Amino acid sequence: MNKQLIALGITPVLVGTLWAFNFASAQESRTQKTNDPENTDVTPRAIGGADAPSARLAALIRGNIDGSVTVFRSKGIAGVTKPQVGLVCIQPSPALDVTKIVPVVSIDFSTSFVGNNLVEYRSAGVGCPSGNIAVRTFVLDPNVNKRPDDGVAFTIVVP
Secondary structure (H helix, E strand, C coil): CCCHHHHHHHHHHHHHHHHHHHHHHHHHHHCCCCCCCCCCCCCCCCCCCCCCCCCCCEEEEEEEECCCEEEEEEEEEEEEEEEEEEEEEEECCCCCCCCCCEEEEEEECCCCCCCEEEEEECCCCCCCCCCCEEEEEEEECCCCCEEECCCCCCEEEEE
């Protein structure tokens, strides 16, 4: 009986320890490799290169682990900055009234560095210069629910 109780007490600790080790190892070994490293069709083209005839703004963007931003293709964008981890600021061109637009954002699996991602449009624009569109990127982490993260690629469209 005592051995069973001890085993029941050790099993969750062992499982939790192994999960934490695997999670930490994955984070430490994280490099600039995407989820689909064999995909050679998606290459950075800086600003421009998107074919989106009915959209005012469209882009495929990723914040990078080194603090830079990669724009794979875009339309209607003058520039992109990343002032902090998990925050991307998009400057529309020509200028749009960012208080009236309704952007649609979605995760791009292929050019992201990790899985379990989340992307959110921040309508208040907090953290970005005035006139910019703010987008937050996160990794879902069981220990803290979600945490800001770079390396999450996303698409954005303003119809």
